[in-house]
Amino acid sequence: MKHLKPTAGFTLLELLVVIGIMGILIAIGVQSYTTLNKQARDGRRIADLQTVRTALESYRSQNGEYPPNLSPIIPSGYLNALPTDPVPDRQYTYLEVTTAQGQASYALCASKELPGTLPASDCGGQNCGSAGVCNYQLGPLGEQ
Numbered sequence: 001m002k003h004l005k006p007t008a009g010f011t012l013l014e015l016l017v018v019i020g021i022m023g024i025l026i027a028i029g030v031q032s033y034t035t036l037n038k039q040a041r042d043g044r045r046i047a048d049l050q051t052v053r054t055a056l057e058s059y060r061s062q063n064g065e066y067p068p069n070l071s072p073i074i075p076s077g078y079l080n081a082l083p084t085d086p087v088p089d090r091q092y093t094y095l096e097v098t099t100a101q102g103q104a105s106y107a108l109c110a111s112k113e114l115p116g117t118l119p120a121s122d123c124g125g126q127n128c129g130s131a132g133v134c135n136y137q138l139g140p141l142g143e144q
Helices: 011-062
Strands: 091-097 104-110 135-137
Touching: 011 104, 011 135
Parallel strands: none
Antiparallel strands: 091 104, 104 135
């Protein structure tokens, strides 16, 4: 009777365990990657609105009032171009607002992808594109 030499290799069970562990690690990595992308886009949204806010405040300091819309701040040199949302079918919104004291003000609105630490603002029910109602608002005094 011949004796067969044991062959080097992995058993089916060992391979299944390794494939299962790799699947779990890949799922965790994809989730982390998705969350980081959303955080990056939200960061850009906030930075874009802060840039527009700075331009609006410069406009107000030279003209004594806020513009009725954002178009006057581009040819005046306050902004080179209006920023756009990082997701193509979403948009930023500008609202003229009157404060409780009767003063003219504004609200810049966007729709963040991740919940923030501040209470969500509906920005007066304004639509921010495919995201639906805006949930982030920036005004002259900061986040609202």
